[in-house]
Amino acid sequence: MPIAFDSIRRARPLLGTFVEIEVTAAAGPETDAAIDAAFDAVARVHRLMSFHEHDSDVSRVNREAGVRPTRVDAWTFEVLEAAVEMHRRSGGVFDVTVAPALQAVGLLPGADGERAVVPAPCVGDAIELLPERIVRFQAPDTRIDLGGIAKGFAVDRAIEVLREFDVPAGLVNASGDLRVFGAAPHAVDLRDPRDPLRLLARIEMAGEALASSARRFDLMEGSTLGASAIINPATGEPAAAMIGATIRTSSCMIADALTKVVMILGTGAGDLLEHYGASALLVAADGDIQITSDWSQAVHLAA
Amino acid sequence: MSWVRYTLPAAAIVSAASPAYAVQYLSIEEAQKQAFPSATNFTEVQAGRVWKAEAGGKVAGFFVFDRVIGKHLFIDYAVALTPGGAVHKVEILQYRESYGGEIRSPSWLAQFVGKTGGSALKINGDIRNISGATLSSTHVTEGVKRILAAYANRLR
Secondary structure, eight states: OOOOOEEEEEEEEEEEEEEEEEEEOSSSSSHHHHHHHHHHEEEEEEHHHHHOOTTTTHHHHHHHHHTTOOOHHHHHHHHHHHHHHHHHHHTOSSGGGHHHHHHHTTSSSOOGGOOOOOOOOOOHHSSEEEETTTEEESTTTTOOOOOTTTHHHHHHHHHHHHTTTTTEEEEEEEEEEEEEEEOEOOOOEEEEETEEEEEEEEESSSSOEEEEESSOOTTTTOTTOOOSEEEEEETEEOOSSSEEEEEEEHHHHHHHHHHHHHHGGGGGGGGHHHHHEEEEEEEEETSSSEEEEETTEEEEEEO | EEEEOOOOOGGGOOOOOEEEEEOOOOHHHHHHHHTTTTEEEEEEEHHHHHHHEETTTTEEEEEEEEEEOOOOSSSEEEEEEEESSSSEEEEEEEEEEOOGGGGGGHHHHHTTOOOTSSOOOOOOOOOOOOSSOOOOOOHHHHHHHHHHHHHHTTTT
């Protein structure tokens, strides 16, 4: 007897955005439990890695790890390991210690109203990762923000939970950082970074992750329109070369982090993309669109 | 890694207009059952807004329906509260999105008039997955805080 599958879709406000989970599975308590557990995983990432929550691991290391070794959750440690490796492989372009620069331009709140001092770009091992999930900062004024990588990690954890519950196929979308699993291909529409009212391309994907970054639209209030939320650690200034970057690879965490690097390096990130088995679509400030040759068939430009 | 370049004069780029859509995730009734699977009875405490969930004669919690403005249009959501008045679950019931011209079109807006969160509404049968812009959930988060301030103590 064929098994009838339904498409079930839910959304919750998490990670400062709307996280959507869609599964193709038989409706019932089993599937509901799987979706609940997947959302719980996302909520756990939020609790551990939010810059804004006082009790998160991130807030704790920002207060303590410059003073004394601080133990963090296994998930936080895993993200920090990936962040440190990405920092090394990108020649310092990916840098989670840009929090003070983000505070200086008003993208993150300052600590207790004090004026954030932007330290010199970190050289080498600003973050030490020690056995037993211990984190230590070299300098007492180091502040990290995992906003450029944790959202993708949360998507990966949610996908993992759905698979553990034997859900046959699905999609987790944290406002544009998304990953799909299952046999059937999914079509994803990409917003035009020059005009968010329009779609730039339709992308077909199966069993992989996609993440996009763009110069910000008017989606966050009270901020300068058109400024980038991505800070070039070499200059401390918002990135300006690219206005949009979309990355496809197997891990949503890696895709999420790579968008930040590619916004700064543009086509110069080729070796890094190759190392991570990633494809990219770039929209340059002059309007040129560049797509890595391994991926151009799956991307259908709307123009 | 080699790149394929698409050079298009800016004026020639006519990208597809992102259509307006609404995603109906859950009806109020479905969301109530999701939030309190063991509940046998939902009593309306405040019409169309607050329900008391009961299981075997005991209060399982409260279900509060609310609506906030999103980017342009309303987002319907529900907060499930424990009997003690703490947040048990926040779920989006319906998300509506509009871009560009559609918002100014009276016929398009008319689709929403008189719709309650419980009425199914699909503008596009083909619901899209979109990448490329982070939508802020700040208004929902603020709404949840307002609900807690308004009801958490009163309902107990």
